[in-house]
Amino acid sequence: MYRDRDKEMRLRECLGWLWKTSKGFRLPAVLNGLTGILQVSVSLCFVWVCKYLIDIVTRHTEASLYTGIACLIGCIIAQLLLSVISTRQGSRIEIRFRNRLRHQLFGRILESRWMGREKLHSGDMLNRLVEDVPVITAALCRNIPALFATGVQLAGALYFLYRLDPQLTGLLLFITPVALLFSKTYVRRMRRLSREIRTTDSQVQSHLQEQIQHRILIRTLEYTEQAEQALAGLQADLQRKVMRRTDFSIFSRIMVQTGFAAGYATAFLWGIFGLYDGSVTFGMMTAFLQLVAQVQRPMVELSRQIPAFIQVFTATERLEELSSLSPEEQGEAVRLQGRLGICLKDVDYSYPGSSRKVLQGFSHDFLPGSLTAVVGETGAGKSTMLRLMLALLKPDRGSVTLYNGKEREEVSPLTRCNLSYVPQGNTLISGTIRDNLLLGKPEATEAELQAALHTAVADFVMTLPEGLDTLCGEQGAGLSEGQAQRIAIARGLLRPGSILLLDEPTSSLDEETERKLLERLSRQVQDKTLILITHRETIAQLCTSAVRLHKEDA
Known part of the structure; x- marks a missing residue:
C-alpha cells in the first residue's frame, strides 16, 4: 500500500x-x-x-x-x-x-x-x-x-x-x-x-x-x-x-x-x-x-x-x-575596492561523510598586500582552506571574511569576484593559448596578455610559431606540464580580483623558473594579496610570511 x-x-x-x-x-x-x-x-x-x-x-x-x-x-x-x-x-x-x-x-x-x-x-x-x-x-x-x-x-x-x-x-x-x-x-x-x-x-x-x-x-x-x-x-x-x-x-x-x-x-x-x-x-x-x-x-x-x-x-x-542539484547563492556580485585581506577565525571543516576534521579551530589573518606561503603535508587542509575562501565550501564552524580599510564581508559565491584562483595541476582547455588566457579577462588587450605571460615567466609563448594563437589540446596537450602551469598562472593574473590564490603553482617548475616567478609576482603584483599553497619550505622562505598546517588525526 x-x-x-x-x-x-x-x-x-x-x-x-x-x-x-x-x-x-x-x-x-x-x-x-x-x-x-x-x-x-x-x-x-x-x-x-x-x-x-x-x-x-x-x-x-x-x-x-x-x-x-x-x-x-x-x-x-x-x-x-x-x-x-x-x-x-x-x-x-x-x-x-x-x-x-x-x-x-x-x-x-x-x-x-x-x-x-x-x-x-x-x-x-x-x-x-x-x-x-x-x-x-x-x-x-x-x-x-x-x-x-x-x-x-x-x-x-x-x-x-x-x-x-x-x-x-x-x-x-x-x-x-x-x-x-x-x-x-x-x-x-x-x-x-x-x-x-x-x-x-x-x-x-x-x-x-x-x-x-x-x-x-x-x-x-x-x-x-x-x-x-x-x-x-x-x-x-x-x-x-x-x-x-x-x-x-x-x-x-x-x-x-x-x-x-x-x-x-x-x-x-x-x-x-x-x-x-x-x-x-x-x-x-x-x-x-x-x-x-x-x-x-x-x-x-x-x-x-x-x-x-x-x-x-x-x-x-x-x-x-x-x-534538483542545490544551486549556489545567486545575485549581484559584491566587489570590495582597494587592497583586500582575508581573515579566517576559529574555522572547523569536515567533508560530508567523514568524521575527521580537515581544519579545526584554524585562525589566520592574511593581511592586504601580503605574500603568504601556506605549508603543510598532504591532507593537512591547504587546498580545503582555499576552497573555503572561494566559498566553494562552507565552514562547519567559524567565519571567513574579506575586508579592506572600510568594509568587511563574509565570503560567499557573490564575493568570488574579489579572488583569482589558479588550481593545482594542468587546467587548460582545448583551444588556443589566447582562448585560455581570455577566460581570466575576456576583454584583455594584447599588451595585457603579454604582461601577464611575462609575470608568469611564460614569455616562451611569444616565441612559438603561432604565438598566442598556438593550439593546445585537451588538458594542455602539446605543452609541457611546466608550460601549461605558467599559462594557467598568467590566466589567473589577468582576472581583476584583489586576492590571488595559487595552489602548488611551482610543482612542475625547476628552481630557477620558480625563483623568477616568485620575484616577478612579489615585484609586479604589489596591489594584490597573494596566498601560495606549497609543500616546499624553500618557497616559504621566499615569501613575506608563512602559515604551517598540520594533519589532524582521525
Whole structure:
C-alpha cells in the first residue's frame, strides 16, 4: 500500500516537473497536435471518397464520378501538405525545446553547490544531457501530440465502421486485446527494466569517458587489457538488460498483433460473406478493409508508445535529479575596492561523510598586500582552506571574511569576484593559448596578455610559431606540464580580483623558473594579496610570511 502511494506521489512529481519544464512549448505542441488531427480527418475522408467512387462505378450510387476523383486528388494533396507541415513543426519545436532544456540543466550543473564529493559522476551527468533530454523533448513535442491524433483516428475509424456495420465493430472491439496494452504488470516491469538500462548505460559512458581521459596513464600502467575487460563486462550487462526488455516487449507486441490479425481476418471474411449474400457492396468491402487498418494502426502505435512513455518517466526522474542539484547563492556580485585581506577565525571543516576534521579551530589573518606561503603535508587542509575562501565550501564552524580599510564581508559565491584562483595541476582547455588566457579577462588587450605571460615567466609563448594563437589540446596537450602551469598562472593574473590564490603553482617548475616567478609576482603584483599553497619550505622562505598546517588525526 505504502509502495503504491510512493509510486503515485513519484508519478505526480514527474508530471509536475514535465509540466513546469514544458512552459513556453505547450501551445506550439498543441498546434502540432491539431495539425495531426486534421491530417487524420483527411485520411478518414479519403476512406469515404474511395467507398463513394467504387459505389459509383459499380452502380450502387448515382453521382458524379469526376467530382469523386477531384475529391480523391484533393485528399491526397492535403495529406501530403499536412504531413510536411506536421514534420517541420515537430522538428522545429523539438530542437528548440531540446536546446533550452540542455542549456538549463547545463547551467544548473555549473551553478550547483560543490559539496567536496560529487554525488554524480561527470560521465553520468553527460549521459543524462545527451541521452535523456531527447527522450523528454521527443515525447512532449512529437509523441504526445501524435497520441491525440492517434486517439482521434481510432475514434473516427470506429465511428465510421459503426455507421457501416455495428455488429462488425463490436466483434473487432471484442477481439482487439486493449486490456493487454495497459496491463499494470507490463508497465511496472518495463519501467524497472528501462531504469536499469539507463543506469547501466550511464556506467558505460562514465567508464569510457574516464578511461579515454586517462588513456596515457592506463597505457603506462599496462592496464589496457583490464580496462577493456571492464568495458566488456559493462556492455554485456547492458546487452542482457536490453534483450530482457526487448523480449518482454516483443512478447507483448506479438499478443497484440495476433489480436489485430484476427480482427483483420474477421473483417475480410465478414465482407466476403456480405458480398456473397448481397448485404455488402464492393465500396463497403473496401471501406471495411481500410477502416480495420485505421483502427489497428492506432492500436499498434499505442502499443509502441507505452514503452516510450515508460522511458519518458525514467528519463524524467534522472533529469529531475539534475535540476534538483542545490544551486549556489545567486545575485549581484559584491566587489570590495582597494587592497583586500582575508581573515579566517576559529574555522572547523569536515567533508560530508567523514568524521575527521580537515581544519579545526584554524585562525589566520592574511593581511592586504601580503605574500603568504601556506605549508603543510598532504591532507593537512591547504587546498580545503582555499576552497573555503572561494566559498566553494562552507565552514562547519567559524567565519571567513574579506575586508579592506572600510568594509568587511563574509565570503560567499557573490564575493568570488574579489579572488583569482589558479588550481593545482594542468587546467587548460582545448583551444588556443589566447582562448585560455581570455577566460581570466575576456576583454584583455594584447599588451595585457603579454604582461601577464611575462609575470608568469611564460614569455616562451611569444616565441612559438603561432604565438598566442598556438593550439593546445585537451588538458594542455602539446605543452609541457611546466608550460601549461605558467599559462594557467598568467590566466589567473589577468582576472581583476584583489586576492590571488595559487595552489602548488611551482610543482612542475625547476628552481630557477620558480625563483623568477616568485620575484616577478612579489615585484609586479604589489596591489594584490597573494596566498601560495606549497609543500616546499624553500618557497616559504621566499615569501613575506608563512602559515604551517598540520594533519589532524582521525
